[in-house]
Amino acid sequence: MSGRTTDAPAPQGTVTGTPAAPGAAADAGTSASPRIRDLWARWRGPLAVLAVLAVLATVTALVSRPTPGGRLDPEATTPPGAHALVRLLREAGVDVRPAYTVAEARELAAGPDSLLLVAQSHFLADGALLRDLAALPGDRLLVEPVTQVLQTLAPGVGAGALTDVEPREPGCDLAAATRAGGAVTGGVSYDPPAGAVSCYAGSVVRFTVDGRTVTVLGSGDFMTNDRLDEDGDAALAMNLAGVRPTVIWLAPRLPQAAHAEGTATLDELIPSGVRWAALQLLVAVALIALWRARRLGPVVAERLPVVVRAAETAEGRGRLYRARRARDRAAAALRTAALDRLVPRLGLASDATPAEVVAAVALRTGQNAQQVGDVLYGAPPADDAGLVALARHLDTLERQVTDA
Structure with missing residues (x-):
């Protein structure tokens, strides 16, 4: 018996060690192409529907999202905005003209038969701007006015105590309030001047000065989109803001300030000695950094003689x-x-x-x-x-x- 082994013959029809024929890859690619075409023909319809739905959802989200804005902003559809009231006024035939600066209100100002509605008055603390507003014609409706606005546009009215914003009854004979009935009012209770009408526990005051009617509101919550549909809020808001055919709705979005005469560049506003002072300060800081940039020793831990808890200190002081x-x-x-x-x-x-x-x-x-x-x-x-x-x-x- 010899030590050599004999390989078994390959079965008939089997090719061993022979490279594939050149046409095999082409046949595989040809067979795969119809499969891809079949898949595309089967799924292109659902994919097109999904693409259309995605586009419609995106457009709907962009169109229906709330319009941002501050409190009582005439264009804001957010809860504190006032777009709903503006829409009701326009449907009733009132020409509402939004203004976001005093300059815009001056340009939009109508004649004596108009109403100037002032909201966001904390942005109108400049004395020159308030004097410009005081010179505009027509009646005034001041919503939550700050002290400066109250003194300039509603002389004689004093701010009283703070009250809760809650449903109240008119408690007066003012036609605009009695027709509306109960409404969500409060905020500030005003001290009315002589001859004024005070409603809703002093949170709504109306009086006449210099031939114009001035109305002061301690809270404008009943005019917002969030509360317009409660109690008699919509009726009261319509009766107060829709009393004139034209309303100039001033609701600043940023603090307002009077512009100075002329313009100057930033370089002109900087004094000449500032540059030299800045250079000297830079040199001084660099010298101090070099002086202090020495190697420090290890941190020494020192026990405090007495440890007092912060809570005990606060209680003792209280x-x-x-x-x-x-x-x-x-x-x-x-x-x-x-x-x-x-x-x-x-x-x-x-x-x-x-x-x-x-x-x-x-x-x-x-x-x-x-x-x-x-x-x-x-x-x-x-x-x-x-x-x-x-x-x-x-x-x-x-x-x-x-x-x-």
Whole structure:
């Protein structure tokens, strides 16, 4: 028996070690092409339907999305906007002319038989702009006016206490209020001047001065898209805003300021010595960096003689305030701490004025600017309950700014 093995013969019809014929790949490609064509013919209809549905969904989302805008913006379809009321007024034949700056309101101003509706008044703190508004003809409807606007456009009306916004009865003989009946009003209760009509617990005041009718509203919630369909809100809004054939609806979206005469470039506004001062400051900073850029030693841990928990410190200080009845200092401490947290979240500088802080908070939260000012910069509370209420209002305001 030898050590060699003999390979078995290959079966008949089997090719071993022989390359494929050149036409094999072409046959495979030819057989795959009809398969792809069949799949395309089968699925092109559903794919076309899905593409059409996607386009329709995109167009519908773009067309039906709410139009953004601030509180009582005549074009905003969001809950705090007033597009629904503007549409009702126009259907009733009232010519509503939206304006977002004082210059636009001046251009759109009609004759004495018109009404100037002022919303978002916290953006109109400039004295020159208020004097321009006071010179416009026609009646006035002031919605939640701030102090400067109230003094200029509604002389003689004083802001009273803050009240809850809730359904109220007219409680007066004003035709616009009695026909509407109960409505969601409140906000600010005004002290009316002599001869004025006060309705809804002082939140709606109407009087005549210099031949024009002036109406002041402590809250404009009943005019918004969100609450227009409640109680008699729509009727009251129509009766107050639709009293004249033309309405100039002024609702600024940004703080307004009077323009100075002439224009100047940025280089012209910078004093000549600023560049040299900046260069000297840069050199000084570089020298200080080189001086301090030495190797520091290891950090030395030092035990504190007494460890006092922060909660105990806060409680002790609170007891001292309560013992001395120092509600003014306690309120000042609460407001200072709240402002230290609010100002950076609003993107304001540390030296921002109270008016700027109030305007930013009102814009972020949609709250009434005068109410925000009373919470952040108002008078100290008269009793402990008022101090607790102030702390609760400050906490609510901070949450609203954070969540906005």
